[in-house]
Amino acid sequence: MFSIRQERLFSLEEILEMSPKESYPLLLDPLNITPLLRVVSKKAFLGAPTTLNYSAMIYSLFIRVIERIPTIKDLRKRLKNSLEFRFDCGFTMADAVPSESSYTRMIQKIKGSSALEKIQNELVSQAFQEGFIDGDVIAIDATHIEARDRKPEKKKDEEVPVKQTSKKRGRKPKSEREKWLKEQQELEENRPLFEKKIEAQLPLDFKTIEQQIPQDPHWGIKKNSEGKNVFWFGFKGHLLVDCKSQYILKSLLSSGNVNDGKMAIPLLKALHELHPQLKPSYSLLDAGYDYSPIYQQAKAMGSRALIDYNPRNEQLPEDKDKYFCPKCQEGHSYRYDSYDSRYDTLKYTQPKKCKECPLKENNQCQKVFKVKVSSDPRKYTVPARGSGRYFELYKQRTAVERVNAYLKEYFQLNNIRHRGNVAKIDFEFSILTYTLCKLAVDRLNKFKRIAAA
Template structure:
């Protein structure tokens, strides 16, 4: 059994805090001075530039306020003096124009500011024990493009919006033109720790390894990688093993008509009488299976004598490396395996918050680089919110 103490961060409770107070707490968790310095020209010309740190704060506050366009952000800064002040703008000077907001956002993209800030916040969360990366769920979600749709036929650029399709929970095929946001989410906190953005036509199974590589580069000690059946490819199991983790993925049986001889689809051996053997635990990466009659799971007409002269009954051991796709430690179908797979819903809840409560679904920029920055900014809001709540709780404990 794998039992972990969880740190419960409720994003829904965070949103119940009065907006002005929430912004105070949100900004208290962020030190943006070094990032803002990268947005400032080393040799400014002309009039005094508008504070780049204030603009960066406004970009980060916008998803929390449901603001998804430069136009709406400009209007909010003009009409809401408290919001403007909390972002750090002078109340005696004009707010940044829409074109200024657009130019600064482009600089954020060019300088990779969102990617750097995301990485730094993830490391802060890890240092504080808010995330541990021990159990990580991987999945993707569709994002509509803010671009003119192109025909489905013909050669398409590999770095631009494209057509994608997925099946929903009811088996209906859903098509969209745009992108996919791929996340690796820490199941303990339901916070994102790695992000990738691709055109919508990129297959989910091909993006597991790039996300694993990001986890490896950050030296996460991941034990289990939880994915749905769309990631059921040998290369993903092998990559997980190479990174010292176990992939927990349901088998996709659409291409398999029959299981290998002497076993079921899930890797459970069958005894000489054709009964499924009983999983009896694992030692290191050796899976142990016992005679089902000896364990009381079936009433074999020949008893244990058909397979073994031992009173213990026949025993079969399988090493995970014999077939990394079919064998897993813990064994497929075991209670522990199912409990681990149930944690995969953490990534679904993370996507739900990004789309329903923030602005991941409200893409109003064009091109994969800008959409990537947009996705990172929304992920940053989740991390900063968790840090703000942690800081608030620590202050209350001290008080």
């Protein structure tokens, strides 16, 4: 009797461990560096000729991430000491090894453009056309990134300010209240976008929001697995990932102090505007994103937001359980039955234990409950909280956490070398290199399946 063995698919780790002669062509073949060359190349034909091989310099920056070379200085050392590595990057014998200043000037030019973003969008569209991206279920999450900038010193209070006598607290008199309300409204309108409430982002398009994202390093805070606060100085990387294929559909970098919830709407808007062919049915987010405007934005895209409920000192109603399912008089939770799209209602039926309940004979317990989702989108989701289908979908959110781990372990996301807002270049190179590797792995696996058929 023959034993049928399932063919082992190629993994992301395996392609990174291949020899450069095998891996570099596979990884860099889908890369179209034309947008980058337009940015860094000489614009005029007059003057001294260009002596730098910009194509090879660009490829070497991607290879630096693949080979996990920590700095540009180490990259130059490798180019000097290894002719084979120099040829693999695209340099010829006539090309001199570029100086660190040359790399710095080129990176500064790339920073002022959107070339890396365009290439990433092209690769995502290409992966979708080849059938690697489903886009039905997406997930959003943030990860902390430490900066290399010097951490600001704590300011010492040289003079103790004189304590001013505070006015009587409470509601202001009518004569002062109108003036105070106008002042508060003016203050709110003049604040930067990311200091306003999240709903201020809803009427804006993605480009308008993107231009106002703070990207300077700042102190950030998060809770670890033990529930303790952890501080770091730097940035936050925000990812929107396709759960099935684990492709990064959109990524954004912000200062470390920006609230995670304020970056969800820009990510969703970017997906809707830049990749209209992707129409996610479900958007998965953790409790840090539990804000009503995020539900509204997901609904405007035709997607259902499944977000862990964050109580924020809100008391649960006595007639509901922790998943907001109705409870009978004996305290048993009703069961989620179905969703009616015509009336936007969730249907709950009597629990099994109610079959033997003495109250059933007198019809004292209601048989069916129907709740409108629009009455409170944070509490009532489709499918309903606590249902098996909800947990089955929400488990897929681990895909974005897995991608974050890959980026830090294999793609230098935990090794930001540039200071200030130039750190965005390191972030984008990490994201783009990951996408190249993912596309190469999927193409290899597709070829193996076709060959085995």
